[in-house]
Amino acid sequence: EVQLVESGGGLVQPGGSLRLSCAASGFTVSNNYMSWVRQAPGKGLEWVSMIYDGGNTYYADSVKGRFTISRHNSKNTMYLQMNSLGVEDTAEYFCAREGKFYHGMDVWGQGTTVTVSS
Amino acid sequence: IQMTQSPSSLSALVGDRVTITCRASQTIRNYLNWYQQKPGEAPKLLIYGASGLQGGVPSRYSGRGSGTDFTLTINSLQPEDFATYYCQQSYSTPRTFGQGTKLEIK
Numbered sequence: 001e002v003q004l005v006e007s008g009g010g011l012v013q014p015g016g017s018l019r020l021s022c023a024a025s026g027f028t029v030s031n032n033y034m035s036w037v038r039q040a041p042g043k044g045l046e047w048v049s050m051i052y053d054g055g056n057t058y059y060a061d062s063v064k065g066r067f068t069i070s071r072h073n074s075k076n077t078m079y080l081q082m083n084s085l086g087v088e089d090t091a092e093y094f095c096a097r098e099g100k101f102y103h104g105m106d107v108w109g110q111g112t113t114v115t116v117s118s
Numbered sequence: 119i120q121m122t123q124s125p126s127s128l129s130a131l132v133g134d135r136v137t138i139t140c141r142a143s144q145t146i147r148n149y150l151n152w153y154q155q156k157p158g159e160a161p162k163l164l165i166y167g168a169s170g171l172q173g174g175v176p177s178r179y180s181g182r183g184s185g186t187d188f189t190l191t192i193n194s195l196q197p198e199d200f201a202t203y204y205c206q207q208s209y210s211t212p213r214t215f216g217q218g219t220k221l222e223i224k
Binding site for chain 2: 050
């Protein structure tokens with residue numbers, strides 16, 4: 001079964017760090033474009049970052065310089081290292097696979113909650 | 119690339135036909151996707167490439183458009199269709215979503 005499972009969310013103080021994981025099954029992370037998307041409470045979807053199959057990485061301006069996307073091929077897992085967290089980063093974080101046709105996000109994880117608060 | 123959806127909310131009856139519009143700030147060719155999200159759930163891909171129906175999605179859903187203007191139409195609304203819908207461009211990075219359209223039961 002094709003599946004993504006996120007983990008690593010939690011409560012962190014402003015200025016702190018957190019690393020999210022996205023474990024894939026049923027397909028190979030390194031053969032696909034993969035993204036992180038977040039959703040603040042009661043708000044819409046916001047794209048955060050992506051990693052291409054070739055390894056190129058891209059970030060939203062709101063997280064550039066603070067977040068780092070990576071993957072571990074042998075673990076078939078993608079990560080999001082989040083540093084210098086602010087209250088504005090409080091959100092549900094989803095990982096998603098982009099499909100081969102027009103890059104629609106066709107597989108999503110269930111989400112992991114990040115709360116930044118003192 | 120900015121994505122603008124309209125309307126932001128919509129009330130309709132079971133059995134109605136509804137159309138949601140999405141406009142891109144520059145051409146995105148056919149790289150436009152539509153998602154459905156229900157409370158507490160991850161988004162679900164409905165339409166890819168402006169008009170391609172994702173596997174398992176009912177045929178009452180359809181998408182049209184190219185360039186900058188796109189529509190999502192739902193024919194004969196069913197109770198399970200009441201949700202929030204998002205458009206998203208995959209033409210370039212950063213990827214961007216519309217602000218969402220909340221479809222509610224009238």
